[in-house]
Amino acid sequence: MRESPLLRVEDLALHYQTRRGVVRAVDGVSFDLQRNEALVILGESGCGKSSLAKLLMRVLPRNIHHTGGRITLGETELGTLSDERFRRQVQWSRMAMVMQAxxxxxxxxxxxxxxxxxxxxxxxxxxxxxxxxxxxxxxxxxxxxxxxxxxxxxxxxxxxxxxxxxxxxxxxxPELVILDEPTSALDVLTQASIMNALKRVKQEQDTSFILITHDVATSSELADRVALMYAGQLVETCDAGRFFTEPAHPYSRMLMASVPRLRQRQRPEPIPGHPPNLFDPPAGCRFAERCPHRFAPCGEDPETIRLGERHRVRCWLHDDSTRRGGR
Known part of the structure; x- marks a missing residue:
């Protein structure tokens, strides 16, 4: 029987109010993190990764339009804590963060x-x-x-x-450390040295990590599991070994195909198109406009499909009723 997770995130949302309108930076994100586990959150710039981290740590700007969902750390539902209690009981002592830059x-x-x-x-x-x-x-x-x-x-x-x-x-x-692009401004050798230090900390201090990055190569050094974020939503979450070799979501496959590899002759393939505007995200699947497998059901918002014990994918291609023409 699997022990209860260290961190459980359920239907998390964070929307910003700007002069141009409301930005839906985080929109219905759910995942869990086990003790002494490293979860890498991958995604393109602007997909909501850093906003998710700031929401977890409760370090938010003033222009918040809406927040929602539930965050549970151990047995503590963090939403029930006042800002003062959160600062004294959680920040730094139970959950810490290394900010971007x-x-x-x-x-x-x-x-x-x-x-x-x-x-x-x-x-x-x-x-x-x-x-x-x-x-x-x-x-x-x-x-x-x-x-x-x-x-x-x-x-x-x-x-x-x-x-x-x-x-x-x-x-x-702390039980959990969140790292937001911790090696983005460093040279390759220093990046490797930092990642080795993180692996040593994980082993010796029994620390859990959430590593936020867009660097697939760097993330593979630490990851136990990978969560891929696109346009404010998680589109796939699974074990790192599975993600890097047999990803299920079309975006995951195209992302891995875009990464240069030393021992393969196949050239990297760029992902066509651009991410959607989060001021007015499209109805249905947010990756549909860039997806080579787009079909009729993609006009509806995909359900999260369970492919294994801890493998989730947000795509109609993996829904049996859809493939049989049930939608």
Whole structure:
């Protein structure tokens, strides 16, 4: 019998109010995450990945038009917590986040070690000495010399600053860490080094991760499962091995066909067309205009089809009644 998930997300929605209208950035997203599991959320720029992360962490801008759904962390339904209780009981202590472009998030006039230790001093009331000792432990875990604790951010390279921000997220030993494009501004060797550090943390601290990225190659290093996002919705969720070798959704297949491979002569194939406008998303399947398998039922919003124990796909091609002409 499978244990209850660490995180359960049900029918999550986040819409923004702008001068041009309402943007449906996250629209009916559901998934779960087991303990000590790494879930990679893939998708093109603008599909709602970062908005989903910010909604999970409750770090939202002021122009919110609508939010909905349920988020459960362990036995705690997060929607029942006030902002103050969420900040004290969940943020950093149970769930932390490494923001996109986080290398620029460090205070330039405060030493790195002090910034990494700060969550322990603020949330747990630890002494400076005890908090700095823990910061040194986490620096070692992420592969940074403890000598850098006494440095200022401008004295660190981009890769070192990224590791420092990761250490800050890990210092309070949260159950879940959300990583939003953590390697996007780094060179290939530094990306590999950061991913190795994440794998070591996952193994040694029993930490769960949600990695948000559009980089298929980087995501494959850490992923236990993959969730593919398109136009504010999850279109496929399954084990990483299955996704990278036998994806089920047409978008998943076309995405994998667009990735260059070292040991194959087949050239990458670009995905034609453009994602839909989230100010006015089309009725029915949002990928239909770009899909080579489009047929009549795609004019209706697809149901989420279960293909295996934890394999879900949002596509009429996998609905038996549709293939038999029932719709």
């Amino acid at each position: 986080s290398m620029n998030a460090l205070n330039p006039v405060v030493k790195v070690g002090v910034q990494v230790a700060e969550p322990l001093r603020v949330l747990r009331g630890w002494s400076r000495a005890r908090a700095m000792e823990r910061a040194a432990e986490v620096f070692t875990l992420v592969g940074v010399s403890t000598d850098f604790l006494s440095r200022y951010p401008f004295e660190l390279s981009g890769g070192m600053r990224q590791r420092a921000v990761l250490a800050m997220a890990l210092v309070a030993e």
